[in-house]
Amino acid sequence: MEDLAVSAPSVGPACRSCTAPLSHIVADLGMTPLANSYVEASQLSASEPFFPLRAFVCERCLLVQLEEFESPESIFTDYAYFSSYSDSWLAHARAYVEAISERLGLDGSTQVVEIASNDGYLLQYFKARGIPVLGVDPAANVARVAVERGIPTEVRFFGEATARDLAARGVRPRLLLGNNVLAHVPDLNDFVRGLQVLLPPGGVITMEFPHLLRLMTENQFDTIYHEHFSYFSLIAVEQVFARHGLTLFDVEEIPTHGGSLRIFARHGREDAPPVSGRAGALRAREADAGLRRLATYSAFDEQVKRTKRALLRFLIELKEQGKSVVGYGAAAKGNTLLNYCGVGRDFLDYVVDRSPHKQGRHLPGTRIPILHPDVLRETRPDVVLILPWNIKHEVMEQMAHIREWGGRFAVPIPEVAVHP
Numbered sequence: 001m002e003d004l005a006v007s008a009p010s011v012g013p014a015c016r017s018c019t020a021p022l023s024h025i026v027a028d029l030g031m032t033p034l035a036n037s038y039v040e041a042s043q044l045s046a047s048e049p050f051f052p053l054r055a056f057v058c059e060r061c062l063l064v065q066l067e068e069f070e071s072p073e074s075i076f077t078d079y080a081y082f083s084s085y086s087d088s089w090l091a092h093a094r095a096y097v098e099a100i101s102e103r104l105g106l107d108g109s110t111q112v113v114e115i116a117s118n119d120g121y122l123l124q125y126f127k128a129r130g131i132p133v134l135g136v137d138p139a140a141n142v143a144r145v146a147v148e149r150g151i152p153t154e155v156r157f158f159g160e161a162t163a164r165d166l167a168a169r170g171v172r173p174r175l176l177l178g179n180n181v182l183a184h185v186p187d188l189n190d191f192v193r194g195l196q197v198l199l200p201p202g203g204v205i206t207m208e209f210p211h212l213l214r215l216m217t218e219n220q221f222d223t224i225y226h227e228h229f230s231y232f233s234l235i236a237v238e239q240v241f242a243r244h245g246l247t248l249f250d251v252e253e254i255p256t257h258g259g260s261l262r263i264f265a266r267h268g269r270e271d272a273p274p275v276s277g278r279a280g281a282l283r284a285r286e287a288d289a290g291l292r293r294l295a296t297y298s299a300f301d302e303q304v305k306r307t308k309r310a311l312l313r314f315l316i317e318l319k320e321q322g323k324s325v326v327g328y329g330a331a332a333k334g335n336t337l338l339n340y341c342g343v344g345r346d347f348l349d350y351v352v353d354r355s356p357h358k359q360g361r362h363l364p365g366t367r368i369p370i371l372h373p374d375v376l377r378e379t380r381p382d383v384v385l386i387l388p389w390n391i392k393h394e395v396m397e398q399m400a401h402i403r404e405w406g407g408r409f410a411v412p413i414p415e416v417a418v419h420p
């Protein structure tokens with residue numbers, strides 16, 4: 001079973017940014033299966049591989065990261081996440097396309113390349129504006145969907161080799177973007193070197209990723225999962241880009257995934273656009289929040305354990321009262337939370353999810369069945385625990401009808417809370 005082989009490092013883990021040895025733990029979430037390995041009904045009698053889920057912080061460059069343990073091919077080549085299924089995510093993509101097209105003056109003469117373009121949900125908006133696009137994505141099943149909707153897509157991993165091939169074929173992106181890919185890259189230096197290689201003079205890179213500052217201040221430990229290798233502060237990400245001759249000239253804080261950064265980069269040897277004051281201000285806020293002190297990272301591990309105890313107390317109390325509880329959203333973050341806390345079908349009867357690609361499958365590890373949201377009307381649960389807490393308002397609006405039978409919503413993060 002070559003594709004499931006564990007490629008454990010032969011010595012202790014080394015920082016994937018600066019290669020310093022890692023010894024400082026930020027969160028130890030025990031043994032869990034891969035968060036996106038949904039289990040088919042036919043596989044329910046088979047075992048699943050479990051892997052340690054531990055986040056370290058590098059004492060030298062302060063990058064928070066998981067140790068590498070699993071071949072990326074088996075994680076991403078049949079990726080179940082189809083971006084197009086979230087309304088709020090599509091709205092976010094559309095707003096970004098409008099803003100960046102204006103800011104960079106993109107038109108029919110400029111090319112846009114997106115790395116991890118998924119099913120083309122974002123590039124479709126550039127295409128609609130007459131801007132030539134190219135997607136790059138290693139997951140053949142989602143890339144096929146993109147091609148069907150007219151988005152040319154290269155099915156391969158991005159790194160220096162891919163960048164050299166594309167550049168040799170005349171690909172010259174005025175805008176080179178990647179949303180929620182940087183955190184998932186196993187070979188971070190190869191990836192960023194690839195960005196530098198593919199970016200022509202005068203080109204701009206934008207990358208979005210969850211912001212470590214928000215993860216730590218808002219207790220978002222459930223966003224730690226195996227497919228998510230790196231957890232960036234601005235302090236840490238700037239060092240990776242600088243190592244490859246790229247300068248961050250601007251940064252925006254955006255609300256997606258519980259709070260993300262959108263960084264803007266260009267070749268360091270160019271002097272335009274000028275570096276905005278926002279980068280310096282954010283760097284200072286990260287320092288004020290303690291992100292330059294190792295003690296801050298150590299305290300996080302204890303907070304995670306407290307959260308587990310509180311969620312279990314909440315669920316145990318509901319079950320003792322004879323209440324029925326189900327989950328909403330078969331998202332990766334829910335899988336980290338449920339596996340770490342040991343919450344299975346003894347607490348949640350099922351979870352519902354709008355994606356037809358997940359319905360009929362089961363959550364990894366906990367084996368909780370994933371059903372269509374209409375099942376809520378039939379079974380009338382007392383409490384719906386919203387696992388993707390970052391879209392809780394959208395979910396509560398879509399599922400408002402649970403109040404017809406006295407159903408209530410709860411969210412587990414930052415601390416377990418009921419929404420009446």
Ligand SMILES: [Zn+2]
Nearest residue numbers: 015018058061
């Ligand atoms: Zn490091």
